[in-house]
Amino acid sequence: MIEVIKHIDDQIDLISMKNEQLEVVVSNYGCTIIKVIMADKNGHKDDVVLGYDDFTQYQTLDAYLGALVGRVANRIKAGQFSLNGQDYHLAVNNGPNHLHGGIKGFSYQVFDYTIEDEHTLKLHYLSKDGEEGYPGDLDLTVIYTLKDDTLTAHYQATSSADTLINITNHSYFNLSGHKENIYQHTLQIHASQFACVDSDGLTTGELKDVEGTPFDFRQPALIGERVEQDDEQLKIGKGFDHPFLFDTQSNQVILTHEPTGRQLIVSTTLPQAQIYTANYLDGRLGKYGERYYARDAVCIETQNMPDAIHLEEHPTTLLKKGETYDEITSYQFKVIQ
Ligand code: BGC
Numbered sequence: 001m002i003e004v005i006k007h008i009d010d011q012i013d014l015i016s017m018k019n020e021q022l023e024v025v026v027s028n029y030g031c032t033i034i035k036v037i038m039a040d041k042n043g044h045k046d047d048v049v050l051g052y053d054d055f056t057q058y059q060t061l062d063a064y065l066g067a068l069v070g071r072v073a074n075r076i077k078a079g080q081f082s083l084n085g086q087d088y089h090l091a092v093n094n095g096p097n098h099l100h101g102g103i104k105g106f107s108y109q110v111f112d113y114t115i116e117d118e119h120t121l122k123l124h125y126l127s128k129d130g131e132e133g134y135p136g137d138l139d140l141t142v143i144y145t146l147k148d149d150t151l152t153a154h155y156q157a158t159s160s161a162d163t164l165i166n167i168t169n170h171s172y173f174n175l176s177g178h179k180e181n182i183y184q185h186t187l188q189i190h191a192s193q194f195a196c197v198d199s200d201g202l203t204t205g206e207l208k209d210v211e212g213t214p215f216d217f218r219q220p221a222l223i224g225e226r227v228e229q230d231d232e233q234l235k236i237g238k239g240f241d242h243p244f245l246f247d248t249q250s251n252q253v254i255l256t257h258e259p260t261g262r263q264l265i266v267s268t269t270l271p272q273a274q275i276y277t278a279n280y281l282d283g284r285l286g287k288y289g290e291r292y293y294a295r296d297a298v299c300i301e302t303q304n305m306p307d308a309i310h311l312e313e314h315p316t317t318l319l320k321k322g323e324t325y326d327e328i329t330s331y332q333f334k335v336i337q
Contacts, residue, residue, distance in 0.1 A: 002115045002146075008055050011110045015121060017146040022333055024144075024151050030107040031068035031123050031142050032058055033171050035287075036151070038333045041261030046177025048262065048333070050278075050297050051287050059108065063281060064170035067107035068142065068153075069100045071127060071134050072317060073168040074243075074274060074306030075202045081309045083135065083162055083318075090133040095200040100170075102132035107170070111142070120145050129160065136161035136321070152330040157319065165319045166304050169329065172278055172297030173264055175257035178286075181295045182277065183224025188254040189217040189275065191244035195305070199236050203243060203306045208233070215242070220256065223298065227277050238279040239294065243272045243306060253300050261336050266300050268329040271316070274301040302329045 005025070006014040012029045025035040036049045051065050052058055058065070079090040079098035091102040100107065111123040120143060127138040136159035143154040155167045174182060194215045196206040210216040214229040227239050234240070246252045246268075253266040253273060266273070276299040281292045304316035319325050 001118055002121055012055070013113075015113070015115070017119075017121060017144065017151075019146060019148065021149045022146060022151070024146055026121060026144060027055075027058070028111045028113045028123055029058060030109060031111055031144075031169075032107070033066040033169065036171075036333065038149075038262065039335060041335055041337055046179075046260075047287065048173060048175050048177060048264075050172035050174060050178065050292055052285075053287050053289075054285075057284075061284065063172075063284070064100060064107050065286075066171050067169070068167060069170050069301070070106035070140070070165065070167040071101045071132065071138060072098075072164050072166045073100055073301060073303050074166065075099050075200070077202055077307050077310050079133075081164070083164075083309075086135070088133055088135060097200055097202050105132060106140070106167075119147050134163055136163035138163060138165065138319075140167070149334055150330050150332040152328060154328045155325065157325040158323070159319050159321055162318065162320050164309055164315070164317045165325050166306070166308070166317045167325075167327065168274070168301040168303045170299055170301055172299055173255060174297040175255065175262035175264060176260060178288075178290055178296065181293070182298050183222065183227075183295065184257065184259060185223050185298065186220045186256040186258065187217050187223050187275075187298070188220040188256075189244050189273075190248040190252045191246050191272070192218065193245040194233075195243040195245065195272075196233055197237055197242055201237065201241055203311060205311045207245065215240075215244070217244075220254070223277065227295065239277040240275045240298075241277070241279055243274050243303070245272045255298065255300070256336070263334040263336050265332040265334065266302065266329065267332070268302040269327045270302040270304060270329065272303060272305065274299070274303060274306065276301065
């Protein structure tokens with residue numbers, strides 16, 4: 001069942017998508033995932049994503065809790081790029097670089113929406129040519145589907161001119177229901193390479209094999225046993241804040257919290273994910289009156305290569321006029337005994 005449960009104002013709503021296994025509360029503001037409520041192995045329900053009770057925090061703060069991120073997620077070096085012989089200048093909003101679509105990226109935009117059927121919510125946003133400095137009118141449709149224990153996000157976009165696109169969702173998962181930090185969460189990532197970053201979090205273009213490093217999650221490992229290890233890239237990122245390049249085409253990331261039996265399986269058409277251990281959460285007030293600190297959650301941000309426009313010969317983030325960007329990421333919230 002899908003129903004509007006709250007009007008925040010005359011444009012912004014909270015919409016509940018619910019079945020016997022899951023309740024997902026979404027807002028049409030930034031396509032934000034506000035809550036994901038699931039049972040544990042004893043039937044006890046908790047909310048397994050971070051968020052805010054006070055809606056204005058989504059509109060004013062910068063950690064992108066639950067938000068869709070675009071037009072281009074992650075960083076673009078110096079907020080500049082050239083396309084078809086033209087130079088484009090974007091906001092520099094993260095040290096010397098552009099981050100997550102700019103000052104008013106898609107996370108801060110109101111989408112129009114329709115409830116298509118009992119499983120399907122369709123959201124839409126037209127980003128005008130020049131918005132946040134990007135070329136082309138970009139027409140983006142986001143379809144959230146809830147079936148059984150799986151939430152699927154389907155992103156489709158076209159542009160009136162060649163442009164850049166890299167859409168992700170920035171949910172902060174904590175399968176304990178934020179009863180503890182993520183040290184006792186087991187992570188498995190089917191990735192044999194990761195991308196190195198500089199001290200500003202920008203991908204440098206260097207890819208490293210995970211073999212023999214704390215980044216090797218090909219076999220499940222506890223995050224707490226890895227994230228504080230003495231490793232140069234972990235120090236630079238203040239934890240994990242790196243793209244992992246997938247070896248498989250489905251079920252690429254599996255996050256498990258053994259004590260509650262909760263497990264999240266992320267499956268995507270995209271080639272990588274930025275794994276981010278909430279390194280910059282600073283004690284801000286979140287839902288249920290709880291404060292959020294570093295390592296309180298993990299983000300699994302499926303995407304194409306950050307800063308692809310500068311790093312790749314054929315940038316995967318380039319969307320040409322007449323082409324369709326079409327990507328799917330699904331989140332299966334399982335209970336294992
Ligand atoms: C980035 C982090 C950043 C966070 C919140 C992540 O995707 O990689 O460096 O702090 O988003 O903005």
